[in-house]
Amino acid sequence: MKSINTAVETNKIIRFFQDLGTLTRIYLLLSFITFSVVFIIGALMHLQNKISIAPLSTINGTAATVPTTVFLDMMTTQIPVLEEAPTSTLSQKNISKFLFQILSGINPNNPKSLVALAIPGMERETPSLLYGGDAASSISPVEYNPPANVFQQGEIPSTTEESPPPVASEPTPINQLDENKGSKSVFIYHSHNRESWIPELTKVTNPDLAFDATKNVTLLGKRMKESFDKLGISATHSNKDYPSSVKDFTYPKSYQYSKLTVKEAFAANPKLSYLFDIHRDSQGRSKTTVTINKKDYAQIYFVVGEKNPNWEKNMEFAKKIHDKINEKYPGISRGIYGKNSNGNGEYNQSFSPNSSLIEIGGVENTLVESYRTIDILVEIIADVLKDAEKV
Template sequence: MLKEEICPDKWRFKWRSGFFSRLIRIFALILIALLFLGGFVLALEKGTSRQLVRILAQQSFPFQVILLEGMPGYSMPEREYLHEVRSQGLTMGGFLLTGVNVADPRTYFLSYFPPTEGPMWMGWNYNPADPEFEGEIPELEEIPIPLPPVEEEEPPLPLADEVLVGIYHTHNAESYAGEGDGERNKNGEGEIIEIGQVLKEALISGGIGAVQARDHHELDEFNTSYSRSINTARTLMKNYPSMKLLLDIHRDGLPKGMPKATVNIDGREVARVMIVIGQVNPNWEVNEAIAHELMAIAEEMYPGFFVPRITYASEARYNQHLMDGALLLEIGSQLNTFEEGKGAAEILGKVITQWLKTTHLSPE
């Protein structure tokens, strides 16, 4: 009688139900931890951990968010900011573990239907050794670009022996969506071409001869872009044999919902620049050495301007086999604004000018 009063059946039921709910929560946490570890190990084996390293290297840890989370009263004015940080954390975590971006439904079925064209930011997740979608190199063909008929013979190229930098754009439709505009231009005249123009003008203003090819290479087939741009690169080399740098200018692509990367230089927010090296090239280490020299000069002049780690593509070449000094540069991402990209191009021009004056134009 006394035992039943002290521990009635309904109390036993509540205790058992509470025990089982706690057990289920513990089991769920263990399962999530195992999935996380399994995904991380798989990423290391497949090479997709580079995406993790590259993205995390560009982020700053929001310690202030942890403090605000523990002070509800003080954090009320910052609720919108806290919500944004939480959303970005969820987006980044889900993308790195699964390749799915919760903010973009197009990514839900990519395991079954890999993309043949945009959104191209998924390159790192599905093609870690070829993030810019060059394709199978042995199968690459140099596709000629149709040229308009020339009615009369063109005059000799001016100052051909003074040009030190050539600029072109394999993915000419890339644009910046940081202000709500589209990520790509359907007509092929992406904002990345204007970024190349800004870079060329910055070099010329610094006394460096530079040219830009504005050819379209994507046309109707994105995955054969490099088969077309190689013709442009070779034409630049033929017309301007004095070139020391041949730059393929892109903008990077990241999942929606992730924070963009900028750096403050002289009171102005500009996009950061990342260098990509294709390793299917017997002399790729020469390009790597040039990249390190550029990054070292930039770090002295404008700390934080370059992403500190070079991105390596072990199964691609990106036309970099054509000459020493051929580099692929990612000026910001689609998350940046056009103005941030222009600011980065101006700074990049100053860095390249300093490098050329130090290495190739020093007085004898």
């Protein structure tokens, strides 16, 4: 009986449309299509406002992920002189792989990337070059999680007492700011406070084990604060040791721990304006060192957290420092990179538009080389602060 009633109703609807004139039917059809288009566009605009677009989907991030050979092959199609290239990357197979990786985040040549998307903390995406480097030859910053037992008591013998940390000879002179230029407060901290360097540790040759309870990146933060103090710039430094102070410490949660440190700093001084999270990279010496005037310096990476809704402002802040430091000391900064990992991707940078994560050198640099870079970094940041005060 139910099916009979449904058939009757359907027949009524069909007869109704048949009774309508041709123009009326066209009008109703166009009205329905217009309504559908407007609805779909409205829904897409609503989703666009809700979803934070990462730089990877913009020209900044995407262009940096395209191999140089692809650009060369594209140019070959328009410049006959370049047709001597022996092979072409613009094959259907290569283009399909590239598009698949851009859209899905899965590397077809690396099956582990599929697993990494499903397991929090395992993702190791390649940072996208946002500014200041050559996409063709850029060397992205690298971070590896240390073994789980490396922070257990006794696993990291302190070497500071046996060999005190050296200081950089002939520190770079820094121009003094005016006395009234110290109103902006600087906060320096370290999410990975035990990151150390192989040349400064005894009996350590494995980069994954280059962590130390006392001889670590907190020394760079201390040097940074002292340099700001000499300029009359208000600076605070946290050398908090998370492995020993946090119950059930786990390395992947480092930025959760340091976030509490930043909150405590703001509670103590609401006028904080500039935040610097100082790290060292995990790459070898050849990729993190530059020679200027016959002296070796640890190179710098700036990292921007793309999950921060206002990441563009943090990038602009890093850009000011990058441009000034490379203008005066060419090659010190390797560029600004964006990260949007499942594990972090924000890096406490939503606290201030003047917040930056800075990698100083790598695991095979020396403390002296890192100190040299810190000295000129403070010099440049002081100039940026002075420009901000003028504005």
